[in-house]
Amino acid sequence: MAWLDKAWIDTALEAMTAFFLVAGALITFISSFGMVHLRDFYLRMHGPAKATTLGVGLILIACMLYFVLIERTFHIQLLLVTIFLLITAPISAHLLAKVALHQKLPSDTTTTGAPSELREEDVAQEPDTPHPEVPGSGQRHSP
Amino acid sequence: MIGIALWISFFLVAMAIVLNAYRLLVGPSLPDRIIALDTMYVNSIALIILYTIWLSTRVYFEGALLIAMLGFISTVAVCKYLLRGDIIE
Numbered sequence: 001m002a003w004l005d006k007a008w009i010d011t012a013l014e015a016m017t018a019f020f021l022v023a024g025a026l027i028t029f030i031s032s033f034g035m036v037h038l039r040d041f042y043l044r045m046h047g048p049a050k051a052t053t054l055g056v057g058l059i060l061i062a063c064m065l066y067f068v069l070i071e072r073t074f075h076i077q078l079l080l081v082t083i084f085l086l087i088t089a090p091i092s093a094h095l096l097a098k099v100a101l102h103q104k105l106p107s108d109t110t111t112t113g114a115p116s117e118l119r120e121e122d123v124a125q126e127p128d129t130p131h132p133e134v135p136g137s138g139q140r141h142s143p
Numbered sequence: 144m145i146g147i148a149l150w151i152s153f154f155l156v157a158m159a160i161v162l163n164a165y166r167l168l169v170g171p172s173l174p175d176r177i178i179a180l181d182t183m184y185v186n187s188i189a190l191i192i193l194y195t196i197w198l199s200t201r202v203y204f205e206g207a208l209l210i211a212m213l214g215f216i217s218t219v220a221v222c223k224y225l226l227r228g229d230i231i232e
Contacts, residue, residue, distance in 0.1 A: 018148035025152035032159035056189045077204040081156040090214040095222035100174045
């Protein structure tokens with residue numbers, strides 16, 4: 001890649017590397033801080049599911065730019081790690097949400113609405129007319 | 144310029160891992176601890192990449208890839224265990 005051997009390209013690569021490093025680390029820190037700060041599990045899942053992937057992806061892009069800067073080579077492994085994280089983060093977040101709904105974790109009191117797993121079940125009431133073979137079965141609801 | 148950015152990033156990612164460790168130790172429910180571990184391995188990938196930039200070698204790229212794959216598989220295995228009571232049925 002000889003066409004990259006210009007002084008202003010070095011400066012631009014260095015600036016972009018530093019910018020992506022600081023931005024990625026800042027987003028990673030903010031997502032972890034949200035995981036400590038937020039109130040219930042469903043709110044806490046937002047940080048690791050989305051922001052951590054973005055932050056680590058930015059750091060990996062910064063590393064790719066850095067190796068273009070110092071070696072003039074392009075490493076595909078870092079792009080592989082980025083794509084792998086982008087694929088796997090939604091899957092693990094989906095499974096964790098299923099686990100939380102399975103265990104019926106309580107949500108925050110200001111949360112409006114609930115998925116069908118957390119609602120009260122619709123249970124059929126006993127009929128008013130008594131069963132002919134079970135004496136006294138319809139007595140509870142008859143006035 | 145990259146040196147200063149690298150030190151800032153080291154500090155921020157290390158603090159992120161400390162916050163994850165807090166949620167891992169304190170977390171009231173079991174999925175909280177699982178998601179803290181999940182975030183912790185992703186942050187450790189970031190830390191390994193920062194170390195790679197600091198040393199200017201490319202020895203640790205495969206380490207980052209391995210941690211990504213094994214962490215994802217372990218998260219899925221623990222989630223399946225909590226959901227179904229078994230991993231491979």
